[in-house]
Amino acid sequence: MKINTSSVMILLFGLLFTGNALAEDRHRPEIGKKAPDFTLTDATGKKHTLSDYEDKFVVLEWLNHDCPFVVKHYATGNMQMLQEKYRDKGVVWFTIISSAPGKQGYLEPDQAKKITREKKAKPHAVLLDPDGKVGRAYDARVTPHMYVIDPLGMLAYMGAIDDRPTANHDDVKGARNFVSEALNLLMEGQSVEVTTHQPYGCTVKY
Amino acid sequence: MSASKAAKMFLMRILPVKHLKGIELIPGSLIFFLMVVMATAARGNVNALFHDSSPDNTNNRVSVSLVPAVAGLADVDRQTDIFWLGVDMDIREGWHVYWRNPGDSGLPTTIRWDEHGFLTPGKIHWPRPARFDEDGITTYGYSDRVVLLVPVSVSPEKHNASERSTESNAADNDREYALSAHINWLVCKDICLPESTQLTLDVDDNGGFSGYSETAAGIIAESQKLVPESVSGWQAEAELESGRFTITLVPGSEKALFPDSDDIYFYPHEQGIIEHTAPQIVAAYGDRMKLEVEASRYLRTTPGTITGVLSSGKSGKSWFQDRSIPAIEITMPVISGADPE
Structure with missing residues (x-):
């Protein structure tokens, strides 16, 4: 194959350009600022747009069902309990899967439905983000990485689900859960005490 | 249109189509993997792929x-x-x-x-x-x-x-x-x-x-x-300003020596102090060394002290003239009260 210098130069220039653009795109969501809007398709094929849920509290939960840190919260029923408890209080809970096809945690829509059913999970919807676009917009780094959005669409909490960064199932009980704490305070009209906390878990498999 | 999208479209225009096809080819191993995933999933056994649930530990990595x-x-x-x-x-x-x-x-x-x-x-x-x-x-x-x-x-x-x-x-x-x-x-x-x-x-x-x-x-x-030694030969303090820590390190004894290494790195003992992913900028100023790193976005209050390990990295160079100590443990006061945000 013949390669001429100018096409290599153009290619290099293109790569450079792409690299810079990625660096600029890498902005971080901020507490007290508008949560990045998105539209994603759920496991049943229905589209959901975040801004359609303004006037409601929204929780975003990043999922990789095979990650030991996620298993901790599902095997103990902790995540399902939170989903159900806050669904009953009108909170819209989105579970988001940003694993790329072929990587751990990636699920086809039918698999996602099946696993949701098997785990008796109670999210409003399981959203599929196989190209990782929404995960990256939120700078979601681990599973479970958690976000709480208030009814004005502002980010109120982001980070760890609780203060026990372990995969040990016994650590669920007695942990300080930052998601329920934030939701409870906001629902009482108070401000959130812990708005960010170092998240823990497996890396998101983009 | 985002700049990256523009760049990709630009590339598409200049590259012959067959090259693009080549880029998108899925390797055989991946196809095989996906087939295994699908076959296993069909049996309702996705977990089995990733979980080694056998109680003995002979399969441990x-x-x-x-x-x-x-x-x-x-x-x-x-x-x-x-x-x-x-x-x-x-x-x-x-x-x-x-x-x-x-x-x-x-x-x-x-x-x-x-x-x-x-x-x-x-x-x-x-x-x-x-x-x-x-x-x-x-x-x-x-x-x-x-x-x-x-x-x-x-x-x-x-x-x-x-x-x-x-x-x-x-x-x-x-x-x-x-x-x-x-x-x-x-x-x-x-x-x-x-x-x-x-x-x-x-x-x-x-x-x-x-x-x-x-x-x-x-x-x-x-x-x-x-194992990093907790030594008396080095004095350190950290300053927190505009979301960045500047660690100043001063040799406190004649035997203390800046390691000749371009891989010096500060490992904090605790999470939530520095951005682990951020680059650490190390520079010498006369007899002192400064190490600058972004504070963690999860840092809510200014810590009174920070403890961690200063390592000379891959070079393995020592922090002392007379002993081989490639990493030292330091506890330093944080002198500025300014919040990270």
């Missing part, structure tokens, strides 16, 4: 053994009544385990000891870690092999009574003399798996330890060299 630095009770230092026990972790290629602060993901290795009649293990002394890039975030840990060190103190009465009572019951002996360790760790490559094992340090009737060999003392000594 890390094999662990206990290595005492001395042959038995008789060889334990009588001044301190302490001996070193190595937890030797042999890690499968490509995988890694974690340091006390795992960074942005992962879990530190933990050891739970059963209570023992006359042996009391202390806290883990961690050799200096390395950095790992995992899906764009930074973690701290070990690959290949690491020997965690645990000081074990021997109760002085037992130590003095080196002659064992011959009347003691054998069953009691087993219970009393085997020191049991329950070791848990997370091992990661592209996926993470929790693994564990239970090991014992047996003490025979003559006070001899199991797991000792002629190489043991050498293994322990090698690892000890890598």
Whole structure:
């Protein structure tokens, strides 16, 4: 194959350009600022747009069902309990899967439905983000990485689900859960005490 | 249109279509993997792909053994009544385990000891870690092999009574003399798996330890060299301003020496202090060195002090002229009260 210098130069220039653009795109969501809007398709094929849920509290939960840190919260029923408890209080809970096809945690829509059913999970919807676009917009780094959005669409909490960064199932009980704490305070009209906390878990498999 | 999209479209225009097709070709191994995923999923068994649920640990990616630095009770230092026990972790290629602060993901290795009649293990002394890039975030840990060190103190009465009572019951002996360790760790490559094992340090009737060999003392000594020393020869302080820490390091003794290394790195003991993924900028200013790094976005209040490890990195250069100390442990006051945001 013949390669001429100018096409290599153009290619290099293109790569450079792409690299810079990625660096600029890498902005971080901020507490007290508008949560990045998105539209994603759920496991049943229905589209959901975040801004359609303004006037409601929204929780975003990043999922990789095979990650030991996620298993901790599902095997103990902790995540399902939170989903159900806050669904009953009108909170819209989105579970988001940003694993790329072929990587751990990636699920086809039918698999996602099946696993949701098997785990008796109670999210409003399981959203599929196989190209990782929404995960990256939120700078979601681990599973479970958690976000709480208030009814004005502002980010109120982001980070760890609780203060026990372990995969040990016994650590669920007695942990300080930052998601329920934030939701409870906001629902009482108070401000959130812990708005960010170092998240823990497996890396998101983009 | 975003700049990256524009660049891609630009590339599409200049590259012949067949090249693009080549780029998008899925490797055969991936197709095979996906087929396995689908076949397994069809049997409703997705979990089986990733979970090694067998109770025995022969499939572990890390094999662990206990290595005492001395042959038995008789060889334990009588001044301190302490001996070193190595937890030797042999890690499968490509995988890694974690340091006390795992960074942005992962879990530190933990050891739970059963209570023992006359042996009391202390806290883990961690050799200096390395950095790992995992899906764009930074973690701290070990690959290949690491020997965690645990000081074990021997109760002085037992130590003095080196002659064992011959009347003691054998069953009691087993219970009393085997020191049991329950070791848990997370091992990661592209996926993470929790693994564990239970090991014992047996003490025979003559006070001899199991797991000792002629190489043991050498293994322990090698690892000890890598454990950061808490030294008095360096003075450090940190300043927090506009979301950045500047650590200033001043040699406090004639023997203190800046390591000739372009890989100097500060590993904080705790999470949530610095951005683990952010670059650390090291520069010399006369007789002092400054290390600048972005504060963690999760830092809510200014800490009073910060403790961590300064490592000379891959160079392995020492922080002292007269001793080989490639990593030092430092605790420094944070002098500015300014909040990170």
